[in-house]
Amino acid sequence: MTYAVWFDDYRPAFAGRVGGKCASLGEMTGAGLPVPPGFAITTDAHRAACAGMEPRLRALLAGCDPQDTAGLAAASAQARALVEECGVPADVRAQVLAAYAELGRRCGTPDVPVAVRSSATCEDSPEASFAGEHDTYLWVCGADDVLTAVSRCWSSLFTERAIAYRQRMGLAEDGAAMSVAVQKMVRPTAAGVAFTLNPHDGDRSQIAIDASWGFGEAVVAGEVTPDNYLVDKVLFEITRRTVSDKTTEYRLAANGRGVERCPVPDERRTVPCLDDEEITAVARLARRAEKHYGHPQDVEWAVDADLPAGERVLMLQSRPETVWSKRRPASISAGAASGYASIVSTLVSPLHGRRT
Amino acid sequence: MSEARFPGPFEIETPPGAEGWQELYGYSAVFSEDRREYEDSMFWFHDGVHWPTVLTPWDATFFEYAIATLSQYNTRHYLIPPALGIDARIVNGYGYLSPVGVTDPAEIEARVPHFLERAGHYFSNWDDLYDKWLVKMRALVGEMESIRFEALPEKEELEVITEGHGTGAGLTLMTSYHKVVDLGFKLWQYHFEFLNLGYAAYLDFFGFCKQAFPSIPDLAIAKMVAGVEVDLFRPDDELKKLARLAVELGLDDAFADADRPDVLEERLRGSDEGRRWLAAWGEAAEPWFNFSTGSGFYHSDRIWIEHRDIPFGFIRDYAAKLREGADLARPLEEIRAERDRIVSEYSELLASDEDRAAFAEKIGLARVVFPYVENHNFYVEHWAHSILWRKMRQLGRVLVKEGFCEAEDDVFYFKRNEIPDALWDMYQAWAVGVTPRGPAYWPKEIERRRGIVAALEQWSPPPALGTPPETITEPFTIMLWGITTESVAGWLSAGETGDTGELTGMAASPGVVEGPARVIFSPAQINEVQDGEVLVAPLTAPSWAPIFGKIGATVTDVGGMMSHAAIVCREYGLPAVTGTAFGTKRIKTGQRIRVDGNTGTVTVLD
Numbered sequence: 001m002t003y004a005v006w007f008d009d010y011r012p013a014f015a016g017r018v019g020g021k022c023a024s025l026g027e028m029t030g031a032g033l034p035v036p037p038g039f040a041i042t043t044d045a046h047r048a049a050c051a052g053m054e055p056r057l058r059a060l061l062a063g064c065d066p067q068d069t070a071g072l073a074a075a076s077a078q079a080r081a082l083v084e085e086c087g088v089p090a091d092v093r094a095q096v097l098a099a100y101a102e103l104g105r106r107c108g109t110p111d112v113p114v115a116v117r118s119s120a121t122c123e124d125s126p127e128a129s130f131a132g133e134h135d136t137y138l139w140v141c142g143a144d145d146v147l148t149a150v151s152r153c154w155s156s157l158f159t160e161r162a163i164a165y166r167q168r169m170g171l172a173e174d175g176a177a178m179s180v181a182v183q184k185m186v187r188p189t190a191a192g193v194a195f196t197l198n199p200h201d202g203d204r205s206q207i208a209i210d211a212s213w214g215f216g217e218a219v220v221a222g223e224v225t226p227d228n229y230l231v232d233k234v235l236f237e238i239t240r241r242t243v244s245d246k247t248t249e250y251r252l253a254a255n256g257r258g259v260e261r262c263p264v265p266d267e268r269r270t271v272p273c274l275d276d277e278e279i280t281a282v283a284r285l286a287r288r289a290e291k292h293y294g295h296p297q298d299v300e301w302a303v304d305a306d307l308p309a310g311e312r313v314l315m316l317q318s319r320p321e322t323v324w325s326k327r328r329p330a331s332i333s334a335g336a337a338s339g340y341a342s343i344v345s346t347l348v349s350p351l352h353g354r355r356t
Numbered sequence: 357m358s359e360a361r362f363p364g365p366f367e368i369e370t371p372p373g374a375e376g377w378q379e380l381y382g383y384s385a386v387f388s389e390d391r392r393e394y395e396d397s398m399f400w401f402h403d404g405v406h407w408p409t410v411l412t413p414w415d416a417t418f419f420e421y422a423i424a425t426l427s428q429y430n431t432r433h434y435l436i437p438p439a440l441g442i443d444a445r446i447v448n449g450y451g452y453l454s455p456v457g458v459t460d461p462a463e464i465e466a467r468v469p470h471f472l473e474r475a476g477h478y479f480s481n482w483d484d485l486y487d488k489w490l491v492k493m494r495a496l497v498g499e500m501e502s503i504r505f506e507a508l509p510e511k512e513e514l515e516v517i518t519e520g521h522g523t524g525a526g527l528t529l530m531t532s533y534h535k536v537v538d539l540g541f542k543l544w545q546y547h548f549e550f551l552n553l554g555y556a557a558y559l560d561f562f563g564f565c566k567q568a569f570p571s572i573p574d575l576a577i578a579k580m581v582a583g584v585e586v587d588l589f590r591p592d593d594e595l596k597k598l599a600r601l602a603v604e605l606g607l608d609d610a611f612a613d614a615d616r617p618d619v620l621e622e623r624l625r626g627s628d629e630g631r632r633w634l635a636a637w638g639e640a641a642e643p644w645f646n647f648s649t650g651s652g653f654y655h656s657d658r659i660w661i662e663h664r665d666i667p668f669g670f671i672r673d674y675a676a677k678l679r680e681g682a683d684l685a686r687p688l689e690e691i692r693a694e695r696d697r698i699v700s701e702y703s704e705l706l707a708s709d710e711d712r713a714a715f716a717e718k719i720g721l722a723r724v725v726f727p728y729v730e731n732h733n734f735y736v737e738h739w740a741h742s743i744l745w746r747k748m749r750q751l752g753r754v755l756v757k758e759g760f761c762e763a764e765d766d767v768f769y770f771k772r773n774e775i776p777d778a779l780w781d782m783y784q785a786w787a788v789g790v791t792p793r794g795p796a797y798w799p800k801e802i803e804r805r806r807g808i809v810a811a812l813e814q815w816s817p818p819p820a821l822g823t824p825p826e827t828i829t830e831p832f833t834i835m836l837w838g839i840t841t842e843s844v845a846g847w848l849s850a851g852e853t854g855d856t857g858e859l860t861g862m863a864a865s866p867g868v869v870e871g872p873a874r875v876i877f878s879p880a881q882i883n884e885v886q887d888g889e890v891l892v893a894p895l896t897a898p899s900w901a902p903i904f905g906k907i908g909a910t911v912t913d914v915g916g917m918m919s920h921a922a923i924v925c926r927e928y929g930l931p932a933v934t935g936t937a938f939g940t941k942r943i944k945t946g947q948r949i950r951v952d953g954n955t956g957t958v959t960v961l962d
Contacts, residue, residue, distance in 0.1 A: 198570070203571050203572075204706075205568075205569035205571065205705050206571045230571055232572060234576060234701040234702055235698065235866070237573050237575070237576075237866050237954050239954070240571065241955070276868060330707065331707050331708040331710050331711050332567050332568055332711055332714075333564075333708075333710050333711045333713070334708075334710060336714075340472055340475065340476050342560055342564075343475070344437055344468055346559050347436060347438055347439070347831045348437060348438045349829065
């Protein structure tokens with residue numbers, strides 16, 4: 001049984017076994033997008049680890065009332081402990097460690113720092129959004145820590161939010177399985193998200209970028225007011241820029257293990273965290289992802305200052321944009337005057353006059 | 357802010373030394389108590405796009421012709437539903453305009469069918485009518501060229517007798533002047549035959565794009581419509597061709613004498629290669645170097661063909677670049693491919709096939725009409741005006757010969773309608789065989805007027821007069837002058853807050869550049885501009901393109917997205933912010949400034 005699938009080896013046939021996030025990383029790698037290297041640990045590994053545990057887990061969660069916060073917390077803690085105590089089975093362990101060692105060789109860094117991220121699948125509802133519901137471990141170094149992080153990602157299938165969500169949606173507990181992404185960690189000067197439309201008005205010609213100092217977590221979690229840019233996706237011109245007072249950033253911890261949340265030093269707070277070239281590079285990347293998927297995207301990106309100029313912007317994740325994409329875009333020509341009559345309306349009410 | 361207003365037209369004071377300036381212009385061109393109630397009720401803006409400096413009395417001619425013919429087409433030819441014409445006044449020598457709208461909705465409604473019938477005819481037959489226009493224009497230019505002013509002869513030629521002409525040189529002189537005035541008027545009729553309709557179709561496409569993509573840069577819309585081979589770029593292309601020929605023939609050394617065109621030409625005449633080059637020059641010069649260094653609206657604007665040091669200097673610089681291995685050719689195929697890419701990407705981003713069809717229809721019409729918008733400027737303001745200025749100077753020489761004035765350019769200190777009187781004086785005395793009054797009257801008067809104009813030049817015109825409307829909706833104000841509710845608010849607040857170190861204008865051509873500023877006020881100063889400087893000027897003319905390779909960016913006081921300068925800046929990839937209103941006042945030569953052509957802001961860094 002293959003438990004580790006490299007992003008470069010990814011094929012759509014693996015989709016069911018690697019979860020949405022890993023599938024997306026694999027697909028982006030295959031499309032030539034600049035994704036940091038790494039591999040997926042398949043759901044088979046998770047199932048192997050939890051083999052025989054299902055009846056106990058089912059029993060724990062069966063009587064659980066999503067309204068009962070205390071009860072839910074207790075059930076979650078017990079379920080997670082159960083999964084983590086089992087650890088990683090030997091054959092899975094061997095494959096994961098071999099892949100991790102190979103990643104270190106590819107990056108030229110033994111014990112290469114990696115991000116270990118949950119990549120859940122749910123057979124009943126492949127489109128259900130689990131964003132932020134499962135664990136992610138940043139800047140994990142060395143074989144032991146990687147294995148611990150993997151095990152915790154598995155157990156994060158039983159966070160309170162995840163349990164409550166499945167119960168609310170009426171999803172079966174055994175339908176859920178967890179894949180894990182192990183990916184070379186970048187140490188970004190700045191990071192953030194990009195939407196391939198303007199989230200305020202649905203303008204499809206624009207890419208909206210939120211950017212802040214350090215790791216992207218501060219932006220994703222909404223812990224900072226990021227710099228905000230709007231870039232035209234055809235001309236790649238910056239059409240609007242708002243530089244914010246960025247108070248918080250996530251940096252590599254002083255002990256070199258994990259990341260920590262810190263205040264941004266005063267002298268950097270109101271300084272733009274991207275230069276124009278980087279802004280445009282982020283926009284181009286987001287546009288490539290959109291073109292690849294043929295659908296508006298919500299992209300996570302980071303700027304790695306260690307890479308050569310022109311290649312510093314990396315893609316961490318790309319998801320379909322869901323808010324505007326679900327609406328039927330309003331046709332502007334329907335019901336409007338056409339031909340020369342439209343010129344009359346334009347003259348009677350020129351746009352600049354209307355806008356104020 | 358609703359209280360905020362500009363000084364009223366009757367609150368403007370005459371600058372010291374300019375007393376009596378009103379006499380330099382037509383009685384109906386100035387504000388007067390007779391129409392005060394109406395004039396006070398209107399909002400007037402200074403047209404610095406076309407008339408940035410003081411008008412001498414005769415130069416007011418084209419100001420009056422242009423604005424009146426524009427009006428005539430809106431009001432009487434096409435019945436533009438919401439717009440009548442644009443009223444014009446001269447204040448302290450500067451031109452001010454006030455668009456007159458149709459306010460009664462019933463009247464707007466009543467004009468619509470007429471507009472659709474009349475404008476519709478033009479839109480449907482545009483190419484044929486434009487071909488006709490080109491033929492008419494060339495015929496008009498031919499007529500202008502045929503005008504000749506000659507001093508009155510001591511005695512009529514014998515063939516006047518033997519061929520039985522039955523008329524004399526006095527009538528010819530008088531008729532020639534009437535021809536200048538009438539053909540100039542005709543020229544301006546032609547100018548506006550298409551222009552407003554062209555802008556209207558463009559604006560319709562513009563509005564559609566903004567509705568579909570609220571944040572689309574104005575520039576993207578301009579790029580989708582822009583022509584690839586445009587007559588306005590021809591003069592510069594011809595210079596490059598001549599530079600290439602000079603290099604091929606090994607003549608570029610001779611261009612060290614570019615500043616002394618007579619010496620340079622003498623030297624070129626001395627060799628076969630040189631004569632070959634001069635022949636090529638002659639072919640390009642007519643008509644393409646009838647190209648003004650200004651807007652073409654001032655007799656003082658220098659014209660390439662008459663100031664050969666200017667094109668020779670550009671050719672010298674281009675030849676040097678060619679020697680360094682530069683490829684000066686405009687990559688037409690690339691420009692075309694890029695334009696197609698932009699159009700197809702925006703089209704794909706539209707919400708529905710129905711929208712894509714509407715987009716295709718509108719861009720189709722915009723592209724049909726746009727060549728006129730881009731090209732007419734060369735034919736009218738550059739080529740035909742150059743001829744008329746030359747003919748007027750010819751007349752000036754006749755006036756000098758008869759002692760009516762001291763220099764040929766003094767002719768521009770006569771009002772348009774005073775010249776027939778002066779010519780009558782000259783003719784009548786010639787006919788009788790006595791002395792005209794003119795030599796005793798005009799030189800003195802012209803000296804006085806020169807003093808007044810000099811005093812007016814010291815005055816800076818406020819951007820507008822009177823109380824602005826709450827929103828600017830008049831389509832031509834927006835289209836032709838780029839004046840919007842926002843820009844008027846900007847002028848008002850700039851007046852209040854004074855120097856903030858930041859100026860805003862139109863993002864006319866993209867890119868961000870920092871560099872030392874070079875502030876110049878007239879085309880004559882263009883030689884002062886050094887490599888890497890940021891040019892700051894009241895406005896720039898298309899004929900400045902050859903220095904665009906030298907400078908980092910451009911900032912102008914006036915002009916919109918579609919100003920001729922903006923079209924050329926985009927073509928040359930030069931960041932530009934236009935319409936800052938106060939650029940030349942706030943920025944000093946040598947200050948470091950940052951020009952952001954993406955957002956339309958200029959920051960003084962020092």
